[in-house]
Amino acid sequence: MSKCEQCIIRQFNSLKSLTKDELVRISGCKTSRLIKKGEIIFEEGDTLNGVFCVKDGVCKLSKLSSNGKDQIVKLVVKGDLLGQRSLIGEESANLSAIALNDMEVCFIPKHEIMHDLQKNPKFTLDMLQQMAHDLKDSDNVIVDMAQKSVKNRVADVLIYVNEHFGVDEKGFLSINLSREDYANIVGTATESAIRILSQFKKEGLITTKGKQIKIENLQKLKHIE
Amino acid sequence: MSKCEQCIIRQFNSLKSLTKDELVRISGCKTSRLIKKGEIIFEEGDTLNGVFCVKDGVCKLSKLSSNGKDQIVKLVVKGDLLGQRSLIGEESANLSAIALNDMEVCFIPKHEIMHDLQKNPKFTLDMLQQMAHDLKDSDNVIVDMAQKSVKNRVADVLIYVNEHFGVDEKGFLSINLSREDYANIVGTATESAIRILSQFKKEGLITTKGKQIKIENLQKLKHIE
């Protein structure tokens, strides 16, 4: 099994602030795991006894609303940690995590992480900085949800996905979200999301091939009124 | 000037995790300040060189949206800290803070806080737990914004304000938010917020006197469809 000390992924998250010794210790008790597209990593209410370090693939974090619809709150990418919040807050998971494509993750037991949080101020501060940043992002999402139109939010997601996950060799967004996923990110009905994507298609802002989407005019997409 | 070591307010925030010595040091360089209702404490984009510890009063944290409307993201209360996120994230303020009533705050210079964050793991971990909790709250707000109706969200704010700030001797909500503030919390047009409050009044859920609001039927308010 590969070793944390040599793993390049940790450069992208707070684990980079651990000492060599701490990494060796974590490496000794971590477990690696392959997760298939569509698989549930954990669900709302689950008790997490560790964190996941995402080595490859993407998953969605969602929450079931009182109206029965899922709201996707965040997309978690290669390099991100998963589950820190519940662990640190000593609470059960507030969100469900479901793989959007095949994933490879490492699982680090709770007690290892908590130990390091208590002993390594640099690690804790790094985690704190990461959370401060996430909190800022969250505030911005709240503002957008509250103030922007659905059309605008759909455009924003396309731009976001384009920037964060890029495109494949043919120019299609390299993550394939279903129309329902788009609706659940934006917070609208699936039909509404579909309608807006169709409209974008008519206006030449995007083209599609099956569920695949290619952005044709990023600038116009950025300036949806 | 009063001393941090003896201040009861710190029990409500992460400052409770500081040692006696650290508190004495902070006490020596903090400044106390009175802020009048309506006064701007800081604005989006400002560089904060410290955090505020709220000893009394309430303020709103808001962000100007691209459509020109203010979105209120959070109400900050007695006992809360203000400005930690920008400080920790090493960024300029992402939100504006405006007093909703007369406030009393203590200002603690940046370098003192950062010093303790680097030296006292207990303090950092406490702050981290607080942020994990805030992040969970934020996720829930996002879900509500995305999935609940405006009417539902207005009811939720009334319930929230009632629970967190209580009522005065006559039973009116003890914080007086303007109708525009309510609209800016909920993320709707001021007229829509007014209309919904009027409707609640007709249905006997609330009564009003000027801008003051009294909840008459909390149970029904909690079960708006």
Place this chain on the structure above:
DNA sequence: CTCAAAACATGACAAATATCATATTATAAA
């Protein structure tokens, strides 16, 4: 490859919300 299930698409209509206009009432400064 075939075919049933799921995902996508679109029309028709209903409901929710925003916008604009215009009163009315409350508030605070002179």
Place this chain on the structure above:
DNA sequence: TTTATAATATGATATTTGTCATGTTTTGAG
């Protein structure tokens, strides 16, 4: 106290978004 200003209130109407129905296309299991 007066009075200008801001806040609250409400009607009329437009726009946005959701819902239900139904058809088409895509996908993946066998």
